[in-house]
Structures are given as structure tokens and as C-alpha cells.
Amino acid sequence: MFNKIHLSALTVVGAAVIAILPTTGAAQQALTVASWGGAYTNSQVEAYHKPFTAKTGIKITSADWGGTLGEISAQVKSGNIKWDVVDLEAAEALKGCEEGLLERIDPSKLPAGADGTPAAKDFSPGMILPCAIGVIVYSNVVAFDKAKYGANGPKALEDFFNVAKFPGKRGLKKDPSVTLEWALMADGVAVNDVYKVLGTPAGVDRAFKKLDTIKSSIVWWTAGAQPPQLLASGEVVMTHSWHGRIVDANVKEKKDFALVWDGQIQIPDLYAILKGTKNLEAAQEFVRFASSSQPLADQAKYIPYAPTRNSSLALIPASNPLKVYLPNAGHPGRSMPTNSQFWMENGDDLNKRFSAWLAK
Amino acid sequence: MVADSTTALGQRLRKAERRGHFWAYVLIAPLFLFVALSFIVPLGTVLLNSVYDPIIPDNLSRTVRALDAWNGPRDQVPPEPVFAALAQDLKIAVQEQKAGAIANRLNIEESGLRTIFMRAARRVAAQEEGPWAPFFEAADPAWAQPLIWGNIRNLAEPTHSLFFLSALDSRRLADASVAPQPEDQRIHITIYLRTLGVALTVTLACLALGFPLAYLLAHLRDKTANLLLILVLLPFWTSLLVRTTAWMVVLQKEGVINSLLQAVGLITEPLPLVYNRFGVVAAMTHILLPFMILPMYSVMRQIPASYVRAARSLGASPSTAFLRVYLPQCIPGIGAGALLVFILALGYYITPALLGGSTDQMISYFVADNMGRSLNWGLASALAAILLAAVLVLYAIYDRIAGPGNLKLG
Numbered sequence: 001m002f003n004k005i006h007l008s009a010l011t012v013v014g015a016a017v018i019a020i021l022p023t024t025g026a027a028q029q030a031l032t033v034a035s036w037g038g039a040y041t042n043s044q045v046e047a048y049h050k051p052f053t054a055k056t057g058i059k060i061t062s063a064d065w066g067g068t069l070g071e072i073s074a075q076v077k078s079g080n081i082k083w084d085v086v087d088l089e090a091a092e093a094l095k096g097c098e099e100g101l102l103e104r105i106d107p108s109k110l111p112a113g114a115d116g117t118p119a120a121k122d123f124s125p126g127m128i129l130p131c132a133i134g135v136i137v138y139s140n141v142v143a144f145d146k147a148k149y150g151a152n153g154p155k156a157l158e159d160f161f162n163v164a165k166f167p168g169k170r171g172l173k174k175d176p177s178v179t180l181e182w183a184l185m186a187d188g189v190a191v192n193d194v195y196k197v198l199g200t201p202a203g204v205d206r207a208f209k210k211l212d213t214i215k216s217s218i219v220w221w222t223a224g225a226q227p228p229q230l231l232a233s234g235e236v237v238m239t240h241s242w243h244g245r246i247v248d249a250n251v252k253e254k255k256d257f258a259l260v261w262d263g264q265i266q267i268p269d270l271y272a273i274l275k276g277t278k279n280l281e282a283a284q285e286f287v288r289f290a291s292s293s294q295p296l297a298d299q300a301k302y303i304p305y306a307p308t309r310n311s312s313l314a315l316i317p318a319s320n321p322l323k324v325y326l327p328n329a330g331h332p333g334r335s336m337p338t339n340s341q342f343w344m345e346n347g348d349d350l351n352k353r354f355s356a357w358l359a360k
Numbered sequence: 361m362v363a364d365s366t367t368a369l370g371q372r373l374r375k376a377e378r379r380g381h382f383w384a385y386v387l388i389a390p391l392f393l394f395v396a397l398s399f400i401v402p403l404g405t406v407l408l409n410s411v412y413d414p415i416i417p418d419n420l421s422r423t424v425r426a427l428d429a430w431n432g433p434r435d436q437v438p439p440e441p442v443f444a445a446l447a448q449d450l451k452i453a454v455q456e457q458k459a460g461a462i463a464n465r466l467n468i469e470e471s472g473l474r475t476i477f478m479r480a481a482r483r484v485a486a487q488e489e490g491p492w493a494p495f496f497e498a499a500d501p502a503w504a505q506p507l508i509w510g511n512i513r514n515l516a517e518p519t520h521s522l523f524f525l526s527a528l529d530s531r532r533l534a535d536a537s538v539a540p541q542p543e544d545q546r547i548h549i550t551i552y553l554r555t556l557g558v559a560l561t562v563t564l565a566c567l568a569l570g571f572p573l574a575y576l577l578a579h580l581r582d583k584t585a586n587l588l589l590i591l592v593l594l595p596f597w598t599s600l601l602v603r604t605t606a607w608m609v610v611l612q613k614e615g616v617i618n619s620l621l622q623a624v625g626l627i628t629e630p631l632p633l634v635y636n637r638f639g640v641v642a643a644m645t646h647i648l649l650p651f652m653i654l655p656m657y658s659v660m661r662q663i664p665a666s667y668v669r670a671a672r673s674l675g676a677s678p679s680t681a682f683l684r685v686y687l688p689q690c691i692p693g694i695g696a697g698a699l700l701v702f703i704l705a706l707g708y709y710i711t712p713a714l715l716g717g718s719t720d721q722m723i724s725y726f727v728a729d730n731m732g733r734s735l736n737w738g739l740a741s742a743l744a745a746i747l748l749a750a751v752l753v754l755y756a757i758y759d760r761i762a763g764p765g766n767l768k769l770g
Binding site for chain 1: 458463634734
């Protein structure tokens with residue numbers, strides 16, 4: 001008898017605790033932001049997450065993802081949403097928006113720049129999309145270990161494709177984007193014509209034919225943290241890399257890696273909100289905060305990626321040692337921005353062709 | 361009286377047995393529920409994706425009905441009412457943010473249809489009324505060709521076999537005939553054969569390495585055998601990912617093996633041991649070895665030593681005694697180990713992904729690639745279903761050859 005009373009009392013207390021939990025949870029709001037991991041996520045934690053939590057009390061958890069829409073699609077379609085905000089590239093942002101996987105973002109609510117410029121004019125062109133707001137621009141470059149080559153290292157993109165002059169394995173991201181553009185550039189296509197050529201079947205054949213010449217020497221990587229490791233372990237003599245990862249390895253691990261800026265392809269990263277997230281308002285607030293002038297400028301302290309607002313560029317002090325590594329800091333050689341519209345329209349077809357080419 | 365008490369006893373006994381059964385069912389109910397919810401239901405849902413694909417009939421229902429009503433030959437473009445139905449469907453699809461999904465579905469069948477479809481979808485909201493055929497043709501001349509219409513008609517039914525065709529390197533053309541995929545897209549059969557090849561190599565390697573060890577374990581004193589058995593089991597206590605990455609460290613260009621061989625002076629240039637087939641097979645063999653050893657060991661332990669002794673005393677040479685008396689008794693263990701390793705190896709994903717080159721990827725990689733990157737869940741399900749069917753067929757063949765008794769898992 002006594003035991004029974006005890007038990008039912010426990011049940012009541014337990015039920016009460018469970019009933020209270022969600023309300024205390026609401027006061028302690030939390031967001032999950034998915035990004036690309038390593039040095040990049042780290043720079044976002046320092047420049048966006050920490051100040052945002054200090055300002056609003058909303059805690060932020062970081063998650064890593066691989067950048068493919070499948071990962072978002074699975075969450076949205078099942079209604080089991082793990083990430084509130086994702087850092088993605090423009091082609092995926094456009095496609096995800098069209099497919100109803102991302103929330104629309106109201107551009108009129110974006111704060112003006114620190115110098116008072118309205119957001120619409122402050123952001124570089126193409127950084128305000130219907131479902132995503134650009135935060136940084138990074139560059140795809142070739143990196144090599146200076147210790148291996150001394151002064152005789154690769155200097156132009158053509159050297160990446162020249163196995164006779166520079167024998168050894170090369171790292172490339174397992175992705176047709178950048179890979180196909182580079183193949184055409186190294187095959188003599190002018191920067192301005194790359195997408196025009198790649199838009200034709202003959203151009204695609206030409207790119208794959210060029211890639212065939214180095215196919216057996218390629219080590220394919222999938223995560224941004226891999227290229228510095230591949231260089232450090234001597235697995236490859238040179239590698240395609242997101243330039244910030246190489247600079248980070250030089251600064252933090254005292255490596256002596258060099259960048260070949262010739263042929264750099266600049267790609268923006270954007271923030272988008274998953275459709276159907278329960279934390280919509282907090283997520284919107286976070287995106288507006290992260291893409292405002294000061295946090296964007298602060299991020300350059302941790303990784304040399306260019307802010308997407310002009311007003312932020314002015315806030316990066318000349319004393320910042322990473323400033324010389326920003327993609328647009330006047331590097332020698334050819335340089336081009338990616339064409340997100342092209343990749344949105346042709347990405348599926350080129351991916352299919354690329355997967356089949358890889359498997360043969 | 362006596363009869364009465366026997367029936368009463370019998371009843372009580374049956375009652376007790378029923379109660380026993382009832383409790384047995386209650387006790388396994390959680391396991392049954394768990395297996396049903398975590399395995400059978402998701403697997404069924406995934407496999408369903410390979411034949412059930414309602415995007416087109418759901419979102420272009422008017423168009424599909426209009427096409428049905430017209431039912432013209434495949435080499436002709438449908439008349440105005442079909443265009444009007446499509447315009448109406450498209451307006452709704454754009455409003456509901458579904459146009460992208462429809463365009464993607466069409467593009468899976470025929471490269472380039474995505475762009476054609478989206479061009480019309482972007483313009484349709486601004487157009488109030490027809491004639492619609494010229495409107496679509498102005499958006500893209502491809503609408504006046506039978507190609508896109510044939511593909512819509514191929515997808516008009518919610519269940520179809522297109523994904524299985526694609527998994528077997530074929531496709532249905534706009535004129536409804538079946539043809540092989542273009543040369544540069546024909547990869548799946550190669551990949552299936554490669555998957556079988558890798559799994560077979562790994563099984564043979566496991567057998568070659570595992571048999572002597574299992575024999576040794578079975579014939580040692582219990583104390584020593586137990587100690588060695590723990591060493592066999594040790595890899596189970598570290599995660600698959602850790603073991604795979606460890607192999608990366610061991611095999612890489614400046615890794616343990618290459619440094620050692622170079623230091624000894626056996627080689628001058630580092631050997632390519634990783635990002636190729638060798639790395640995949642070596643690591644998979646190591647990871648799967650315990651699955652081979654354990655069933656063999658448990659079978660070998662139960663083989664009485666007196667049989668071989670009897671054979672020897674009757675005049676058999678050591679090799680004859682081994683081959684004709686000992687080995688046949690090991691078959692159930694070898695069969696179980698080999699089947700276990702082979703089936704596990706068929707589905708390997710992470711080890712080939714990390715240690716293999718682009719031409720060493722197995723079928724699981726393409727399942728994942730179609731799930732995540734290409735968003736072609738139907739094809740991914742079809743590829744998985746074929747793998748599952750292959751495993752079941754192989755099991756049935758094994759069962760037929762070796763007999764149901766010749767499988768002993770411990």
C-alpha cells in the first residue's frame with residue numbers, strides 16, 4: 001500500500017517534470033548551424049556564433065555537412081529537421097529554393113551596412129538570393145609544399161595538368177565544379193569563355209579529355225580538411241584546395257605550403273534556412289546578424305575569406321596579417337568567379353557524366 | 361475419478377504451457393517490434409521508392425489525363441488541350457514550389473529537360489490565357505518536339521520499372537522502346553561485377569589467413585587459446601572508421617610500411633599501397649577476418665581428435681587424413697565464415713570510399729551518391745534492391761550446393 005502511494009507520487013512528479021521541460025527549453029532557445037567543418041567552421045564560431053549568443057542568449061551548435069542537397073532533402077521531406085541554418089554554395093541555394101527545401105528570406109529586413117549603405121547596395125552582386133544570403137567568398141587554388149620544390153614549384157594552372165614536368169599525385173575535390181573549369185582553362189580556353197564552352201557537348205568532351213591525361217595521378221578528396229593533410233603526409237605533390245585551409249595550416253601548424261593563385265575560381269558561401277524549422281525566427285535573426293558588417297569583417301581575423309559586404313571590407317584593418325590572402329587582394333594570374341546559374345542548370349547532367357567518368 | 365484427475369492434470373499442464381508461451385512471446389515482443397520498426401519498415405519504404413514514383417501523376421495530373429484522352433502516336437506533338445492542361449498544372453506547381461522537383465524528375469530521364477521545363481515554369485505565371493502551344497514553343501522550341509512529351513508519358517503511371525532499367529544500364533526512350541544507356545553512362549553492371557570481385561577476393565584472403573589461425577586456436581590449450589581469441593576479437597572493440605583510418609596511416613606514401621621498406625633498402629621509391637584496390641582489399645580483409653575465424657574455430661573445436669588419429673592408425677598419410685577426414689568436417693564452419701564475410705563485404709561503403717581510388721568504389725558508393733548528390737532516390741533504391749536480390753540468390757545457390765545442414769554459425 002505504502003509502496004503504491006510512493007509510486008503514484010513519483011509518477012505525478014515525473015509527469016510534472018516532463019510537462020515543464022519544453023517550457024524551460026523554449027526560454028533556452030538553441031540553433032543548429034551546419035557548415036563545412038575545420039578552420040572554416042571555427043572562424044564562423046568565433047565571428048558569428050559567439051557574439052550572437054552573447055547578444056541574444058540563443059545557443060548555437062555546429063554540425064558538419066557535405067554540401068549536397070540530399071542531406072537537406074531527407075530532413076525536410078521527413079519533417080525531422082536537425083539543422084536550422086546551413087552554409088551552402090549558390091547553385092545549391094538556387095536549386096534548393098526552387099524545390100521548396102529552403103525558407104524565403106526577406107531582403108528588406110537585412111540591416112544596413114556599418115557606414116549606412118542600405119543592404120541591397122552594400123552586398124556584392126548576386127549575394128542576396130530568394131532563399132539565401134552570401135557571407136563570404138573563398139577561392140579554389142592549387143597548393144604545394146615549398147619544402148619539396150624550393151623555387152621551382154608550379155607557377156601556373158597548366159603545371160597542375162603537366163605530369164611530365166611535375167610528376168606525382170595531385171589532389172582534386174571529387175566534384176565536377178572547379179575540376180571541369182580548370183581542365184578547360186589549362187587546355188587554353190580563355191577565362192571569359194569557360195562557361196560558354198562548357199555549355200556545349202563538345203566543350204564537356206574536351207574537359208574530360210583533358211582530365212583523362214592526369215586521371216591516374218589524381219587523389220580525390222571530399223572534405224576541406226583533407227588537402228592540407230594530403231600535402232603534409234606527402235601523399236600528393238600538389239592539390240586543389242580552398243585557399244583558407246592552406247593559410248590556416250601555415251599559420252597554425254607552421255607548414256610551408258605555397259599557393260598558385262593563377263586560375264583561382266572564386267565561390268561564395270551563403271546562409272540559408274531549412275524549410276519547416278521550428279526555430280524560424282531565431283534562425284532568421286541569426287542569418288541577419290551573421291551577414292551584418294561587423295561579424296563579416298571579424299571573420300577575416302580567423303580565415304582569409306572575403307566578406308560579401310563592401311562596408312565590411314573597410315572594417316578589416318591593414319594590420320590584419322591575413323588581409324594579403326583575401327581572394328581579391330591583387331594576386332597574379334587568371335581569376336574568375338564561379339557561374340552559379342550555370343551550375344544550377346547543368347549541375348545534375350555534369351554530375352552524372354562525372355560520376356560515370358570516375359567509375360570507369 | 362482417475363480419468364478425471366488425468367484430464368484435469370492435462371488441462372493444467374496445457375494451461376501452464378500456454379502461459380509459458382504467452383510470456384515467451386511477451387518477452388520477445390520488444391525485439392520483434394524493434395526489428396520491425398528499425399529494419400523491416402524502413403527497408404520496405406526504401407525498396408518501394410524503386411518502383412513507386414508519383415511525382416508526375418501527382419503534380420501534372422491534368423496533363424496526364426489530357427495526354428491519355430488524346431493518346432496520339434509517340435512521334436507526334438499533342439494538341440492544344442494538352443498544352444492548356446500543362447499550363448494549368450504548371451501555375452499550381454510554381455505556386456507550391458514544386459516545379460523544381462518535376463523538372464529534376466524529367467531531367468533524370470533525359471539530360472537537358474530541366475532547363476526546358478523551368479523556362480516554361482518561370483514564364484507561365486505572367487501569362488493569363490492561351491493559345492498555349494505557341495506560348496510553350498516561344499519559351500523553348502523543344503516543346504514542339506515529341507521528346508519531352510514522350511518522357512512525360514513514360515512517367516505518367518505512379519509505378520514503373522524505369523529505375524530498374526537504369527540500374528541495369530538501360531533506359532526507355534521517348535518512343536517507349538527500351539535501349540541501352542549511352543556509352544559514357546553505362547557503369548552499373550561493371551560496378552556490380554567489381555563489387556562481386558572485391559567481395560570474393562576478400563573472402564578468399566580471409567579464408568587463407570583465417571584457416572591456419574582457427575586451426576591453431578582449436579588445438580591449443582584452453583588458456584592460451586582464450587588469450588589468442590581475445591586478440592582476434594580486439595579489433596571489434598574499435599570503431600570501423602578508426603580501423604580504416606589506421607590503415608590509411610599504415611599504407612600511405614610516407615606511412616609505416618613504406619618507411620620501413622625504404623629504411624631496410626628493399627625499395628627506393630614508395631609503393632602505391634593506398635587509394636587503389638590493394639588498400640581496399642587489405643583493410644577489408646583485416647576488418648572482416650574475425651567473422652571468418654570465429655565460425656571455423658567453433659566448428660573445429662567440436663571435431664574429435666580421435667578421428668584423425670583413427671585415420672592415421674588405419675594407414676592414411678598425414679595429408680590424406682587431413683584432406684579426407686579433417687577438412688570435410690570443417691566445411692560447415694568454412695561455409696558459414698565465407699558466406700558471412702562475402703555478404704558483409706558486398707555492402708561495404710566506408711572502407712573503399714576512404715582507401716580506394718575512383719575505380720575501386722563498390723555499389724554502396726553509388727547508392728549513397730544517388731541518394732545524396734544526384735537526389736535520385738529511385739535509382740538508389742533499385743541499385744540496393746538488385747544487390748539484395750543478388751545476395752538472396754547467392755544464398756539459395758549455396759544452400760542448394762552445400763545443403764542446409766552445412767552451415768554452422770557457432
